[in-house]
Amino acid sequence: MAEIAIRDALNQAIDEEMARDQTVMIMGEEVAEYEGAYKVTRGLWKKYESPRVLDTPITENGFTGVGIGAALVGLRPIVEWMTFNFSIQALDQVISNAAKMRHMSGGQLKVPIVFRGPNGPAEYLSSQHSQAIQSFYAHIPGLKVVAPSTAYDSKGLLKTAIRDDNPVVFMEAEMMYSWTGEVPEEEYTVPFGKAAIRREGDDVTLISFSRPMRLLEEAADELASQGINAEVIDLRSLRPLDEDTIYASVRKTNRVVVLDDAWPVASFGSYVAWLISRNCFDELDAQVELVHAEDVPMPYNHKLELAVQVSTEKVVKAAKRVLYME
Amino acid sequence: MASKSKNDAKSGSDSAVSMNLKSYKKDFLYSALEKMLLIRRFEEKSAQMYGLRKIGGFCHLYNGQEAVAIAAAMAADMSRDYMLTAYRDHGHALACGMDPNVVMAELYGKITGCSRGKGGSMHMFDVEKHMLGGNGIVGAQIPIATGVAFAEMYKKKVMGQKDTGVALCFFGDGAVHQGAFHESLNLAGVWKLPAVYMVENNRFGMGSAVHRVSAVEDFEIKAVGYNIDGMQLDGMSFIDCYEGIGKAIERARKDSVPTLIDIKTYRYKGHSMSDPAKYRTKDELDKFKAQDPIELLKSAMKDAGMITDEDYQNLDKQIKQTVQEAVDFAENSDEPAIETIYEDVYV
Numbered sequence: 102m103a104e105i106a107i108r109d110a111l112n113q114a115i116d117e118e119m120a121r122d123q124t125v126m127i128m129g130e131e132v133a134e135y136e137g138a139y140k141v142t143r144g145l146w147k148k149y150e151s152p153r154v155l156d157t158p159i160t161e162n163g164f165t166g167v168g169i170g171a172a173l174v175g176l177r178p179i180v181e182w183m184t185f186n187f188s189i190q191a192l193d194q195v196i197s198n199a200a201k202m203r204h205m206s207g208g209q210l211k212v213p214i215v216f217r218g219p220n221g222p223a224e225y226l227s228s229q230h231s232q233a234i235q236s237f238y239a240h241i242p243g244l245k246v247v248a249p250s251t252a253y254d255s256k257g258l259l260k261t262a263i264r265d266d267n268p269v270v271f272m273e274a275e276m277m278y279s280w281t282g283e284v285p286e287e288e289y290t291v292p293f294g295k296a297a298i299r300r301e302g303d304d305v306t307l308i309s310f311s312r313p314m315r316l317l318e319e320a321a322d323e324l325a326s327q328g329i330n331a332e333v334i335d336l337r338s339l340r341p342l343d344e345d346t347i348y349a350s351v352r353k354t355n356r357v358v359v360l361d362d363a364w365p366v367a368s369f370g371s372y373v374a375w376l377i378s379r380n381c382f383d384e385l386d387a388q389v390e391l392v393h394a395e396d397v398p399m400p401y402n403h404k405l406e407l408a409v410q411v412s413t414e415k416v417v418k419a420a421k422r423v424l425y426m427e
Numbered sequence: 428m429a430s431k432s433k434n435d436a437k438s439g440s441d442s443a444v445s446m447n448l449k450s451y452k453k454d455f456l457y458s459a460l461e462k463m464l465l466i467r468r469f470e471e472k473s474a475q476m477y478g479l480r481k482i483g484g485f486c487h488l489y490n491g492q493e494a495v496a497i498a499a500a501m502a503a504d505m506s507r508d509y510m511l512t513a514y515r516d517h518g519h520a521l522a523c524g525m526d527p528n529v530v531m532a533e534l535y536g537k538i539t540g541c542s543r544g545k546g547g548s549m550h551m552f553d554v555e556k557h558m559l560g561g562n563g564i565v566g567a568q569i570p571i572a573t574g575v576a577f578a579e580m581y582k583k584k585v586m587g588q589k590d591t592g593v594a595l596c597f598f599g600d601g602a603v604h605q606g607a608f609h610e611s612l613n614l615a616g617v618w619k620l621p622a623v624y625m626v627e628n629n630r631f632g633m634g635s636a637v638h639r640v641s642a643v644e645d646f647e648i649k650a651v652g653y654n655i656d657g658m659q660l661d662g663m664s665f666i667d668c669y670e671g672i673g674k675a676i677e678r679a680r681k682d683s684v685p686t687l688i689d690i691k692t693y694r695y696k697g698h699s700m701s702d703p704a705k706y707r708t709k710d711e712l713d714k715f716k717a718q719d720p721i722e723l724l725k726s727a728m729k730d731a732g733m734i735t736d737e738d739y740q741n742l743d744k745q746i747k748q749t750v751q752e753a754v755d756f757a758e759n760s761d762e763p764a765i766e767t768i769y770e771d772v773y774v
Contacts, residue, residue, distance in 0.1 A: 123586055158614070160613070162570065163613070163614055164570075164614065166571050166610075170511075170572060171581065172574070173575060193607075194570060198562070204545055204772055205542055205552065205560065206541075206771075207541060243772055267774050
């Protein structure tokens with residue numbers, strides 16, 4: 102199996118879906134001639150030309166709405182947001198229109214569209230450009246929300262997203278684009294609503310999604326070196342959420358740490374923690390721990406920005422707390 | 428049509444515009460009159476049923492603006508073109524040919540409504556009739572309509588489809604100040620999209636007169652900044668709207684040139700049912716009512732010997748019957764079952 106970067110896995114997914122379906126197109130800032138701010142669309146404009154690979158002005162609300170409108174009448178647009186920070190400009194179109202058109206029309210309309218781009222903290226960018234806003238989208242019924250952590254899932258989930266008849270918010274991470282992983286030559290997709298158990302263990306369950314999965318892996322290594330066997334779960338999709346896999350694991354380990362790199366108030370991680378508390382109450386041997394970003398905007402100073410963010414160390418500490426080792 | 432003269436937004440014109448019916452066929456004009464009158468009577472009944480608390484929530488009536496939606500629908504080919512509007516949408520729904528029963532049932536929140544009781548007054552949809560809503564956020568339909576136009580351009584260019592459509596996008600004078608308007612019209616200009624943007628300039632954004640919130644009162648001049656066509660129409664004249672919107676649709680269809688049209692109209696009722704409209708005088712309202720679009724067309728047709736008072740009264744009677752049947756249909760329809768709350772969220 103070839104080992105490729107996540108940006109190339111995403112590129113393959115878009116390329117393959119555009120090749121198999123003429124209604125699939127991609128639009129966004131610098132996606133065509135410039136080949137994408139993060140080079141996810143490299144080579145696609147030369148291959149498919151405008152308007153299938155379409156540069157837009159810097160007008161997130163406008164072109165996001167254009168994608169939604171086009172989806173209503175038969176296209177399958179992929180809207181690239183240069184980052185999710187800019188998607189805040191487009192929130193009205195996503196929440197008021199994409200998520201609600203089917204509902205408000207009593208099931209007459211469908212909105213097959215993918216909104217994708219990098220989410221989550223980056224480096225040295227201060228607070229407007231470095232934040233994890235998955236909770237904004239996960240909050241909204243009518244949207245599907247996915248956040249892969251590997252090259253394999255990036256490709257397979259994006260293909261599923263493009264073929265889905267619902268609006269899908271597809272969250273990548275700037276710091277992940279160069280991560281590599283094995284991707285098979287042959288055609289495959291990864292279904293929504295199915296979490297992946299990355300590592301099996303009996304002592305404690307560690308749950309996260311997207312880029313912070315690396316921290317879980319590192320934390321699990323650290324815990325293993327201390328004789329603790331952690332089970333590591335990658336949610337992969339937030340909506341729909343694979344609750345069964347979570348509960349099965351918690352019922353086995355009786356202890357759980359949820360890691361979400363967003364702020365703690367009303368975050369997706371806090372929702373998962375609540376679900377576990379409610380549905381596995383009798384099986385829990387300790388309170389559910391939530392590892393989250395500090396409840397402050399991101400500072401520029403590197404020492405400070407690292408202190409604000411989630412870390413392997415914070416996960417290890419939380420795991421030890423639910424194991425009553427601290 | 429397309430007069431570039433500045434209208435007096437506050438007083439309206441004092442004399443009723445004389446309408447040149449030229450070579451229009453009687454059946455065509457009769458049909459226009461019938462459709463406009465249906466909206467008028469439907470809206471009057473909606474107000475009545477709202478008063479009886481049969482209809483709830485925000486309810487924005489179209490009385491006075493009927494000529495615009497009907498002219499647009501008749502100038503368009505609704506088998507291929509699409510209509511998108513704001514929350515003052517009952518008129519557009521009926522103009523697209525939606526069944527009055529289904530529209531009234533939606534106002535009642537019944538399962539037989541077009542949106543199965545999930546949309547209400549602001550969200551009339553009919554995919555088959557190409558009515559794509561009914562949007563409750565001021566200006567939020569403008570990017571959507573632009574996307575519909577984009578898809579039609581794409582289908583023609585990339586997929587080689589013939590008979591692609593034009594997006595007819597309606598919004599009020601208040602929406603012109605939203606960023607969505609600017610972003611969309613720029614995109615339409617850059618990409619040369621088959622879209623017709625119609626400002627139904629009824630002189631008020633909720634309770635704020637245009638001159639209080641806008642640096643200009645004639646919006647067609649904004650077209651220059653997007654390198655698209657601009658046009659101003661008399662929204663009280665069916666003929667003016669029909670001819671002007673028709674030309675814009677033709678340009679969009681043949682040459683993929685978008686147009687921004689400022690249509691001077693007037694709403695007789697408040698912004699919504701809860702608005703007593705104290706921000707204007709009765710005198711002003713009466714001046715506009717003196718150039719009522721239905722009365723204007725009717726009297727021109729009468730002058731041309733196309734309709735008699737008796738014909739009109741019969742037509743009106745028949746339409747009132749249709750509207751009453753819609754109310755009966757809504758009254759007799761079932762409420763949606765509780766289980767339906769989980770339906771229509773995902774495909």
